Amino acid sequence: MADALKLGLAGIGTVGSGLVRLIAARAGTLPQRAGRPIEIAAISTRNKRKKRDIDLSGVRFFSNPVKLATDPEIDVFVELIGGEEGIAKEAVEAALKTGKHVVTANKALLAHHGTALAALAEKHGVALNFEGAVAGGIPVVKAIREGLQGNDITRVYGILNGTCNYILTKMEREGRDFADVLKEAQAQGYAEADPTFDVGGFDTAHKLTLLTSLAFGTRTKFDAIYVEGIETIAPADIEAADDLGYRIKLLGVALRTDSGIEQRVHPTMVPKETAIANVDGVSNCVAIDGDFIGDVMLIGPGAGGGPTASAVMSDIIDVARGTTLLPFGIKATSLKSYKKAAMRTHEGGYYIRLSVHDRTGAFAAIAQRMAAQGISLQSIVQRRAHSESSKSGTQASVVMVTHETTEAGVRKALAAIERDGHVDAKPQMIRIEKL
Amino acid sequence: MADALKLGLAGIGTVGSGLVRLIAARAGTLPQRAGRPIEIAAISTRNKRKKRDIDLSGVRFFSNPVKLATDPEIDVFVELIGGEEGIAKEAVEAALKTGKHVVTANKALLAHHGTALAALAEKHGVALNFEGAVAGGIPVVKAIREGLQGNDITRVYGILNGTCNYILTKMEREGRDFADVLKEAQAQGYAEADPTFDVGGFDTAHKLTLLTSLAFGTRTKFDAIYVEGIETIAPADIEAADDLGYRIKLLGVALRTDSGIEQRVHPTMVPKETAIANVDGVSNCVAIDGDFIGDVMLIGPGAGGGPTASAVMSDIIDVARGTTLLPFGIKATSLKSYKKAAMRTHEGGYYIRLSVHDRTGAFAAIAQRMAAQGISLQSIVQRRAHSESSKSGTQASVVMVTHETTEAGVRKALAAIERDGHVDAKPQMIRIEKL
Numbered sequence: 052m053a054d055a056l057k058l059g060l061a062g063i064g065t066v067g068s069g070l071v072r073l074i075a076a077r078a079g080t081l082p083q084r085a086g087r088p089i090e091i092a093a094i095s096t097r098n099k100r101k102k103r104d105i106d107l108s109g110v111r112f113f114s115n116p117v118k119l120a121t122d123p124e125i126d127v128f129v130e131l132i133g134g135e136e137g138i139a140k141e142a143v144e145a146a147l148k149t150g151k152h153v154v155t156a157n158k159a160l161l162a163h164h165g166t167a168l169a170a171l172a173e174k175h176g177v178a179l180n181f182e183g184a185v186a187g188g189i190p191v192v193k194a195i196r197e198g199l200q201g202n203d204i205t206r207v208y209g210i211l212n213g214t215c216n217y218i219l220t221k222m223e224r225e226g227r228d229f230a231d232v233l234k235e236a237q238a239q240g241y242a243e244a245d246p247t248f249d250v251g252g253f254d255t256a257h258k259l260t261l262l263t264s265l266a267f268g269t270r271t272k273f274d275a276i277y278v279e280g281i282e283t284i285a286p287a288d289i290e291a292a293d294d295l296g297y298r299i300k301l302l303g304v305a306l307r308t309d310s311g312i313e314q315r316v317h318p319t320m321v322p323k324e325t326a327i328a329n330v331d332g333v334s335n336c337v338a339i340d341g342d343f344i345g346d347v348m349l350i351g352p353g354a355g356g357g358p359t360a361s362a363v364m365s366d367i368i369d370v371a372r373g374t375t376l377l378p379f380g381i382k383a384t385s386l387k388s389y390k391k392a393a394m395r396t397h398e399g400g401y402y403i404r405l406s407v408h409d410r411t412g413a414f415a416a417i418a419q420r421m422a423a424q425g426i427s428l429q430s431i432v433q434r435r436a437h438s439e440s441s442k443s444g445t446q447a448s449v450v451m452v453t454h455e456t457t458e459a460g461v462r463k464a465l466a467a468i469e470r471d472g473h474v475d476a477k478p479q480m481i482r483i484e485k486l
Numbered sequence: 487m488a489d490a491l492k493l494g495l496a497g498i499g500t501v502g503s504g505l506v507r508l509i510a511a512r513a514g515t516l517p518q519r520a521g522r523p524i525e526i527a528a529i530s531t532r533n534k535r536k537k538r539d540i541d542l543s544g545v546r547f548f549s550n551p552v553k554l555a556t557d558p559e560i561d562v563f564v565e566l567i568g569g570e571e572g573i574a575k576e577a578v579e580a581a582l583k584t585g586k587h588v589v590t591a592n593k594a595l596l597a598h599h600g601t602a603l604a605a606l607a608e609k610h611g612v613a614l615n616f617e618g619a620v621a622g623g624i625p626v627v628k629a630i631r632e633g634l635q636g637n638d639i640t641r642v643y644g645i646l647n648g649t650c651n652y653i654l655t656k657m658e659r660e661g662r663d664f665a666d667v668l669k670e671a672q673a674q675g676y677a678e679a680d681p682t683f684d685v686g687g688f689d690t691a692h693k694l695t696l697l698t699s700l701a702f703g704t705r706t707k708f709d710a711i712y713v714e715g716i717e718t719i720a721p722a723d724i725e726a727a728d729d730l731g732y733r734i735k736l737l738g739v740a741l742r743t744d745s746g747i748e749q750r751v752h753p754t755m756v757p758k759e760t761a762i763a764n765v766d767g768v769s770n771c772v773a774i775d776g777d778f779i780g781d782v783m784l785i786g787p788g789a790g791g792g793p794t795a796s797a798v799m800s801d802i803i804d805v806a807r808g809t810t811l812l813p814f815g816i817k818a819t820s821l822k823s824y825k826k827a828a829m830r831t832h833e834g835g836y837y838i839r840l841s842v843h844d845r846t847g848a849f850a851a852i853a854q855r856m857a858a859q860g861i862s863l864q865s866i867v868q869r870r871a872h873s874e875s876s877k878s879g880t881q882a883s884v885v886m887v888t889h890e891t892t893e894a895g896v897r898k899a900l901a902a903i904e905r906d907g908h909v910d911a912k913p914q915m916i917r918i919e920k921l
Binding site: 069073076077080083084085182188189190193194197198199200201202203268324325326329330341342343344345346347348349350351352355357358360361362364365368369372374376380381382385 | 504508511512515518519520617623624625628629632633634635636637638703759760761764765776777778779780781782783784785786787790792793795796797799800803804807809811815816817820
């Protein structure tokens with residue numbers, strides 16, 4: 052048997068601890084599966100003295116991750132620090148430059164510097180593996196990079212943030228509002244104290260950046276993504292979605308269009324009977340549409356120490372087995388720059404909910420504004436609003452579902468409706484995804 | 487760029503044609519993705535003169551696949567002939583012994599000779615890749631062998647035969663009976679003239695054999711699988727399932743139990759709201775339960791030229807990239823023999839439907855037989871049968887759902903009920919899977 056593969060592990064948080072536990076649990080079988088033993092040779096963590104239920108006795112300790120990354124004894128630098136800049140980036144770069152393989156679950160780092168880091172890894176002939184950075188334990192990086200490379204992929208999309216999916220599922224099942232469920236999720240540790248990164252859609256956008264590059268062979272370009280979070284989703288939307296045969300999910304979607312690559316993160320209506328509509332709680336899923344394969348979907352745990360450690364371990368086993376692939380499947384220098392399709396050119400169906408002053412002519416004026424933009428409606432339902440939700444006078448709720456139309460048209464129509472003064476709140480607009 | 491990878495392609499049926507089309511369609515991008523061009527250097531097919539809508543002009547032709555498999559010019563032998571014995575086996579063995587990499591979609595061959603062929607491939611240091619042999623285009627071999635190797639897998643299961651799933655979906659949606667839907671499926675090309683292999687569960691068992699070895703690191707052992715097909719499923723079962731909150735799917739299931747590895751293929755009741763219950767038509771799915779990952783599911787097209795060609799191509803690209811893994815993830819000599827858990831030790835819930843002579847005491851006698859085996863019932867419903875389904879006298883349909891119990895007990899109870907003479911047809915028994 053070959054020598055042990057020696058890991059330098061930076062960051063002993065949830066995922067890092069999970070990895071330590073996994074390596075201990077698999078001590079007997081890993082050498083067989085990986086072709087050689089795998090050992091944690093050294094670690095680095097911010098808080099050396101923190102009490103942990105894992106055994107790290109006898110493992111060398113570095114206070115500086117960069118020192119760890121370049122230590123002559125280690126073969127693979129496992130970066131579980133996180134963050135797009137700073138020490139994580141510095142350490143990963145140092146490791147690659149020293150000819151160390153890198154395994155990371157740091158989506159922020161790769162979403163912002165993926166192309167450059169991949170080029171650096173290729174220059175030094177080492178791996179830069181990041182299965183744990185997208186959709187937790189779901190082996191989707193491998194699925195695209197190794198399982199579906201015969202296909203031209205037309206669309207990749209999914210539920211990529213467990214916190215959002217947990218909140219939406221909870222809102223739906225218990226009829227509670229966003230702020231209320233968020234507070235509970237924070238108390239239970241399902242949401243961060245500052246939840247913006249998750250509920251604002253940015254975490255989803257990080258992951259979508261990587262999926263886009265893998266699927267389309269393009270340069271990582273986080274800024275090209277249109278991002279909307281779930282903060283504005285109200286129980287009224289979830290109820291109306293249910294009536295219309297939909298469920299609301301925060302999706303990340305990337306697809307090829309005539310005007311470029313469209314990348315967007317936003318709450319989305321998906322038909323109830325689809326698989327994606329039934330991915331609940333903290334689960335994630337990723338769907339890939341390819342020309343030969345058709346549609347494939349992977350569903351599984353999107354976060355957590357165990358699942359993410361499983362993904363990180365698969366990347367480490369690849370290295371142990373001697374598999375060093377190009378990080379994004381093709382050379383970093385071949386990753387294409389691409390035209391970003393502007394969000395206003397997006398085409399699809401729209402759900403629109405308006406809180407309307409209930410007076411003569413309002414309904415007609417709204418319909419007129421939609422028609423003026425050439426938007427045809429699939430359905431329109433007017434309901435007297437609950438009295439507690441009206442600020443002044445009598446309010447009605449108008450829910451419209453459009454046929455396929457353009458984002459530009461919908462935005463213009465809604466702006467005009469707002470200007471007309473018939474609505475007492477910002478119109479709610481949720482895109483419907485064709486599945 | 488490296489020299490072209492030269493393929494010898496044996497078998498130009500649906501999948502073979504799909505592969506030829508795929509290679510032509512990707513001529514521009516394959517070199518980038520695979521690191522080198524990929525060419526079909528030579529082919530072999532039973533019917534050279536058959537009209538095909540693919541261009542094979544200029545490609546060398548062999549009438550004998552074994553000659554093709556050992557031709558000095560080819561790097562990879564792509565076996566798409568099929569069949570567990572005969573020329574396919576001979577050609578694959580010849581290719582491996584000559585040091586050629588082999589890519590195959592032949593599940594029958596591998597289910598029966600997987601361990602031996604893997605050992606042969608390892609001895610000669612070449613790949614034996616078979617992504618296309620399990621669940622068509624779904625990259626599940628890679629998912630288990632490369633994506634989830636950090637886990638101890640406790641169960642692997644799925645819908646592995648598109649024909650059966652198509653028939654069951656159609657029976658359910660249209661309320662038609664098995665024979666009727668089968669005839670239509672045959673006319674439309676969704677089922678073979680001799681459908682036994684598919685509807686009898688044997689194709690599912692072939693695939694389950696491979697999944698079991700990949701998941702548990704065991705020797706391929708087709709004979710260890712308990713197999714039941716879908717031929718006995720009646721509209722009455724589908725209706726009763728619906729009433730009870732289930733759908734009926736043909737599943738292949740392998741799991742570790744205290745008495746060994748349990749492998750079984752049979753119609754199964756799955757709760758309606760689960761993802762697997764909503765995998766319809768010709769789609770397949772595979773679910774994997776691991777100790778660190780939790781539960782993962784992959785859904786996609788389970789058959790057809792395009793999807794299977796996509797899977798075969800991913801195997802070829804692995805070879806082009808220089809990735810040569812052990813076929814089952816660990817050395818063939820390390821694959822374990824295992825104790826087969828007898829089907830009578832299976833534990834689970836059961837659905838039982840009896841056609842009972844409607845006379846005093848029958849119901850009590852049946853209940854008594856169940857109780858005598860210590861089987862407790864979750865529900866029992868008696869219905870007057872439709873008059874057309876009774877052979878003589880008045881019939882009643884009794885549908886029982888048991889709590890978790892053993893197969894042995896259920897079989898004994900049903901045998902006793904049959905002996906008692908209260909039923910006029912063989913009892914129907916469908917297992918309920920805990921998900």
